[in-house]
Amino acid sequence: MKSLIAAAHTPFDEKGKLQLSVIPEYASYLKKSGLNGVFVNGTTGEGVSLSREERIETAAAWLDQQSDDFRVLVHVGHNSIAEAQTLAEHAQEHDASGIAAMSPTYFKPNDAIELVRFNAQIAASASSIPFYYYHFPALTDVHISVRDFLAQVLGDIPNLKGVKFTHYDLMDLKLSMEFSEGRFEFFFGLDEILLSALILGVSGAVGSTFNYMAHLLMTLVDHFENRRLEEAKECQIRAMKIINVIHRYGGSARVGKTILRNCGLNLGQPRLPLRKLSIQEESSFLREIQELGFDQYTIRSLNSAP
Amino acid sequence: MKSLIAAAHTPFDEKGKLQLSVIPEYASYLKKSGLNGVFVNGTTGEGVSLSREERIETAAAWLDQQSDDFRVLVHVGHNSIAEAQTLAEHAQEHDASGIAAMSPTYFKPNDAIELVRFNAQIAASASSIPFYYYHFPALTDVHISVRDFLAQVLGDIPNLKGVKFTHYDLMDLKLSMEFSEGRFEFFFGLDEILLSALILGVSGAVGSTFNYMAHLLMTLVDHFENRRLEEAKECQIRAMKIINVIHRYGGSARVGKTILRNCGLNLGQPRLPLRKLSIQEESSFLREIQELGFDQYTIRSLNSAP
């Protein structure tokens, strides 16, 4: 059984303010989709674009939806350890399923030692809940391998429980899994090549497209687990084609809300520095993914979700 | 007359907490050095590594030292516009000489339009004081030219007053100056090649090494202004050799405090993710710069500063 988690968008109203009132509906929809949890205030959630209070309030609203079969992981990564610790402490007070942090991105660690030390201070401030290292070199531009990070951790992060691995380097993913000998959980973060990670034994995923392609991706996983490889591959191709369009329009954090709004869930627009889609872009974007069969194959509408 | 400004370090105590009590002495020393101001909470000040309250308190402590001939520029750049605005509003309330912001570094602007929109929202929250754009591609990894930024600004940032230009691209620097037709102030940020910018007509500098090489750099400027080009070049070479050592040891934000402590001003150690120098590194670093004649030629001691 895999652990499939949606990277949650942060809901804004028309003026760009937090609109937390929509979170219960959003959570209910994700639960009905069969997902096992959410990853809050991460890249998709534009966590770094939120104020401290916004991050805390958003986390709190999601933590209200946490249950035994619906984990809430709170991303607390920040260039300032002090700020990250405040967020971590809050998550711990509310019994989050775990926190996650990434590398700092302005002053970049030169090696695994510096990367571990930075994260160790954050992890220590919420030592009673699990800590996950969030590896996303495409945005952090920090290319220290997870394998090196784990080898350096030793006892420095006692609550380390796993890694959100959002990178193409499947060799580093697998070598890290081997190194961990089952002690750590690995969430793969590139939905477009999920199948290529599944065959290496990854047991979980945190992805932005689980917001609107959960059915498709869960079908992919089901096919894979039952050794229907051709069918799994077909699911992967469908997902990949849609994600390719998403990339051309600027990525999930920018366009994911457009898809969800089109499905009946209005989470507002992304914030600067992400530029919201123009009306024309929105129209052509939706047409492109619909031409790839988005409606039929990937999502069950919010109303009809089982 | 040039405007020469020190990029201030942020003082920490032995436990790494803010130690603002040292700022009056620090300011007095910089004023006696003949400098025209400080740039607070920037890269040298590890601004992004501070909590919001720390940034505000640090800014406030420096703003207490502001005077007609000693400007205090407060860097408020942040990945979150909301956080940057809070910092900007504080600076405005305390009548800062100006604020500065850089590009966001996690979600990177794709073009000058996005870069301007982001900064415009920050600038607008402190519209009664000058706004400076802080260009530092080596750390932001955002390579949109300043010339393009300025051409895009139009009326979108009415309080734009200048640019802190910390980059090797002197063509972009000069074309930006030409484009601005004197409307904007340009502070050059690479002390190691200041002379090469002076000859292009730059009228100011914000640099980390003004903390401990103000005498040398001001002598350089004086020689240049009086057309003693050979002497100016000699000063530049001295500075350059020392800065080269600073770079090899990790840069000013990491090692500048070591120099100042050695000169009698204890500002503590840098914060993670910057790794403080080991005792051995500190010793060899100081020896290397002393072998380059650091004591004699570059600094007058804190006690003897005129």
Place this chain on the structure above:
Amino acid sequence: MKSLIAAAHTPFDEKGKLQLSVIPEYASYLKKSGLNGVFVNGTTGEGVSLSREERIETAAAWLDQQSDDFRVLVHVGHNSIAEAQTLAEHAQEHDASGIAAMSPTYFKPNDAIELVRFNAQIAASASSIPFYYYHFPALTDVHISVRDFLAQVLGDIPNLKGVKFTHYDLMDLKLSMEFSEGRFEFFFGLDEILLSALILGVSGAVGSTFNYMAHLLMTLVDHFENRRLEEAKECQIRAMKIINVIHRYGGSARVGKTILRNCGLNLGQPRLPLRKLSIQEESSFLREIQELGFDQYTIRSLNSAP
């Protein structure tokens, strides 16, 4: 049935001169290993480090070993189209199974149009034999997607038959395969994650480690084709661990010959700019891969190859 091809090293003597006399033995060994061909003068073969005559002579020596079930693909890529054409014409005269070329690497194409035009001129000079595009962004630093290249090709390269895809971007690999609708052959080039490409339907591989891990990789493929996914994964992990060591020592082009020499096939040392291993490096490198079980699991010795 997969098509598995070794990226051949170029044999040098003790003075670093070509030693083509060893090629029949080398070819015989690869054939006995069950491989379907060789890729000559590519990255592993240090093609760009050879003179024109050396490339021609090396290609000729390998082409003598070509047979119905042992393809010889000749890499003719060069920054100079004229030089590449000379190599291509030679390959055609000797009825090579195909030629391959990569992007130029000094003046880099700005888009797929320029990339196609460059390769089209090379392909046209050997129009009666298949042309393969060699995609290796890690070394060329040209990141134009293969999907874009194929979409641009249209009728401009009538003899285009496939792609040697040496990159982590499995989404681009699969979208390119989908786009080609079976018209093109795809050779995957990263042996360390071959399984992750196989599950996406790739039908061939060109890899450097087939020189010494053919048995292991062919076993991997066999397990995969017979749906023994756990066993296939175990093979992949073994290969990956060894390749990880190879990477740490500078990559296959640098250290592959050390392995082969240790197995009884002396191909000399790599050429500058690749630095040959010191005796100490050689010793520790071999020990590291042996500790990973290299001898037992990956290679059958040259003498005992079936």
Place this chain on the structure above:
Amino acid sequence: MKSLIAAAHTPFDEKGKLQLSVIPEYASYLKKSGLNGVFVNGTTGEGVSLSREERIETAAAWLDQQSDDFRVLVHVGHNSIAEAQTLAEHAQEHDASGIAAMSPTYFKPNDAIELVRFNAQIAASASSIPFYYYHFPALTDVHISVRDFLAQVLGDIPNLKGVKFTHYDLMDLKLSMEFSEGRFEFFFGLDEILLSALILGVSGAVGSTFNYMAHLLMTLVDHFENRRLEEAKECQIRAMKIINVIHRYGGSARVGKTILRNCGLNLGQPRLPLRKLSIQEESSFLREIQELGFDQYTIRSLNSAP
């Protein structure tokens, strides 16, 4: 007295073949412009895009124009040492004023040791004439500092006479000059910031825009040497604005021939992978540089060159 050298374009006819017959006229024009030599088969000359024979023939044609006051430096850099040596030997046989080579660009040196070893073998094959190291990280993507290169050279390149330094890092330029203690000649390669290098003491330049802005750049140098800094700056600004347009249209290697043709010297079009300008691009490019006063201030026409 400065040494000012034009980076020569390679003349092609309408079919893209070498047209060496134009070189005497081209050389005569450059000599009349007051230049001290040419740099042949470099980046501007598209050296890497030529065949070996074309490089040799082009070098030979230029070497026929060599005289006591008109140096001919031949770039022999190549990914293959063997090819570079052939070119170097030819240059030596024809008593070239010197040869130059850059870093290999496919297999990139990891450190100064590898970079020196590579170049030492090339330099040794023409040991009776001067060798210049050609540093151009923007195209080679090799960022080993010249300072490190020189420190590593020691006695390994006895005929090392200087460096063609084409990079923004003026600190490395100056530290390298200091390190050399006058033993080496430094040619600066970024005409757009020549003044910023002159003030650091550089004594020569090799640039592409000397082909058509020699008058302007020599006036700049003359003003600088006579301490007319404002006038020198004005010349630099003019040059900079034009070079900025050249950059936007793809750089000198791509568009320089368009300028020269417009001035009456037809050198044909650039070769793939450089894309020749469309008629529309050519027209708008020429209009843009003319609007910046190109005709009046920068070039004297071929006919009227003094």
